[in-house]
Amino acid sequence: MYRTHNCGELCKKDVGKEVILSGWIQKKRNLGSLCFIDIRDYFGVTQLIFSKKKLIDKNFLLGKEFLIKIKGKVVERSSVNSIIPTGEIEILVKEIEILNSSPITPFTIENKTDGNEEIRMIYRYLDIRRNPIKKNLISRHNISLETRNFLSKNGFLEVETPILINHTPEGARSFVVPSRIHMGKFYALAQSPQLFKQLLMIGGIDKYFQITKCFRDEDARSNRQIEFSQIDCEMAFVDVNDVLIFFESFIKHLFKKIKNIQLKPFPCISYSNAMKMYGTDSPDTRFDMLFVELNNLVQKENISFLKEQELVIGIKIPKCHNYHDKMNYLKKKIKNKNIFWIQYSYDETSFSSNSYFMNKKMIKIFIKYFKAVPGDLLFISYGKKKKSRKQLGKIRLEIADYLNLKNPNVFNPLWVIDLPLLKWNKESKKYKSMHHPFTSPKEEDIHFLEKNPENIRSKSYDLIINGTEIGSGSIRIHNKNIQNLIFKYLGLSEKEIESKFGFFIKALEYGTPPHGGIALGLDRLINMIEGGDDIKNFIAFPKNNYGKDLMIKAPSTLEKKQLKELHFR
Missing domain, CATH: 3.30.1360.30 (GAD-like domain)
Structure with a gap:
């Protein structure tokens, strides 16, 4: 038996109990003939007390982050530590066993560490032992769990969609994966489950959600990772207001449940007005x-x-x-x-x-x-x-x-709606989708396709909180003819449409319901709720701002044999 209790649960009512604890040494103090050790596990910290003679007799040399197991008796502390839950007791150690030793750590395993970001990323497993990172991961778990519970109770079905898909010409740059079996052909890692969740609506699923990994080959930063998680949702038989009302209630629920913050109603502002009044499509209205x-x-x-x-x-x-x-x-x-x-x-x-x-x-x-x-x-x-x-x-x-006007304790969510359907790309000299090519145009603006495509507004909406885009969504095109028309205005030939989206155009023929949805960035949402300044702190094993995993040294090169199997010479 490694433990009868964890290091965060013993208190005054346990005085007199014989216990077994296991954990890492966080602090060690010598006072005369006595030795005091703070032992730490996932649950908390407990103070141990024993005589130095016990260590000398067993020829023990204990250092920080040594993993030990002890047997002893719970006694009342003479000087109470009110900062920790176990601060009223300590363990009078009778037996001690080293389960594993540790070299000197590259940075201090404390709430305020002396380790910079690079060294903490290299030794991320040690960084996770620190309370701030551990609490962030617990918060991530709680928010993910609350998300699943809320959506499930409201009739959403969680469905997994493929990660290995075909590359599509729209969106950000994709990561590609060469096929060993199919020479010269490649998969792409999914940037989002967009087409699959629309196909689920065609398949008769009424409400879908998924907490999913997505991949985009773009520059990382404090609020962006090349590999990220999103809360992906889709609903059948909805219009814009249906989606906004439901997901406003969802965000309010999370803030109330996790932080006991009651958010005010979310105002709506058009994209054009946001640009006119704030110069950005992600305004901070604090x-x-x-x-x-x-x-x-x-x-x-x-x-x-x-x-x-x-x-x-x-x-x-x-x-x-x-x-x-x-x-x-x-x-x-x-x-x-x-x-x-x-x-x-x-x-x-x-x-x-x-x-x-x-x-x-x-x-x-x-x-x-x-x-x-x-x-x-x-x-x-x-x-x-x-x-x-x-x-x-x-x-x-x-x-x-x-001027310190960005109060971190104030949260001002809003919806930015009616974003342009298309934007002109100077490099390619053709129009690109503002969101993606499956976003529905507003019916009253379709006539602009002939002369002024940039004037077409879409049935789209972005959720902005304190100047950060947390989510983005739209009502989708459910008419085959309109979808083909949009593809053509994006400069796709009939051959390209058939090659890249033929299966989807075919699916639209079979009684596709009106549908729409949203994708919320889970990493950004957690970072916002917890008042963080970098989403890396809420991801167990993040990449750095250059897209590298410094711990496992990814990306890396392949051996010649592996390259040959993938048909690379």
Whole structure:
């Protein structure tokens, strides 16, 4: 028997019991003839006490992270440790056995470790022993379990779909797997179960879900991995509102159950309005600073230089105290961009601007228009519409970071709807899908296909929380003719359509129901709920930002024999 109890459960009511514990040595302290050890397992920490003579007699040399088994008696501690659940007791050790030794660890196994990310990724199994990582994995389990329970109780059926599939020309870059049996042919690792979940709807499954692995050969970052997990869902006989209402209730349930946070109703904002007001399709609404369009003002006031610009927009930062220090920081961020700022000093008479063409009269025009008061700071962006909004959107976020406006304890979810169906790709000189080619266009916009395809809105929706895209979905095309039409506008020939999607076009002929769904990034969702800053901390064995697993040294080369089997010379 390795243990009668774990290291996190013994308390005052257990005093007098004979127990057996097993665990790793976290701390060791010598006080005169006595030795104190903190022993740790998955469940917690318990303090041990025994005489040094016991170690000398058995010729024991104990070090940190040695795995030991002890037998002893639970006694009351003279000095209570209120930080840990076992802090009222300790174990008077009678017998001790080393189950396994350990070399000196490459970093300290403590809540606040001295190990950098690279060394912790190389020794990830040691990193998992630390409470922060262990708690993150427990949280992941709880959220996954709650997801399965909630969806199952609401009539969703969990179905596994294939990982090895055909490469499709849409979406991100795929990972490909050469076939040994079929010379010169390749599988692709699934970027999502998109077509399969639609086929399940055609197959009569009413509601489907899956917590699934997906793979995309793209650059990793703090909120993106090349191998990631998503909560994938699809529903038959639904429209946009049905999906938004249900998954709003799902997200609210998770936040309430996991963190006891009651979220407010999720507002909806169109893609076009998000871009106009925030300069991004993933707006962070924890703070204001909405864009104000100024073209009419500059025309009316005859501000010559700005009159020539396609767009002039601005934001106001109220009561920007100590703005001189802040401006030194922000000036570096806006260098060589079509952006200028105006400071309204606290003495109510002093103004300043970094723009060469702005005089005091012009500055006062902007001050009055924005209804600025002393201490306010204005930023004005001008130029081409897309670029101007994008630049000011970045400045807005930089300001929010610098002024600590992103309250980590506030969660502002919203739906961004009516995203464009298509976007023009300059490199390939053809249209690409904003989401994917199976997204349904809005019926009233289909006529734009003839002349202005970029004006077609889709029946799509993105779930944004605090400026991060957590999920994305749409109502799907369920009509064969419309699907073929979209494929053709994406530049696919009839031969390509048949080769890549022939099976799916055929399936659409057999009474396909209206259907739609959503995919929620599980890693991002957990990171958001737990207030993390990197999804790697919530994945047991993540890749680094270069797509490498530093522990197992993947990716790696293959031997010549293996390459030959795969028909590579």
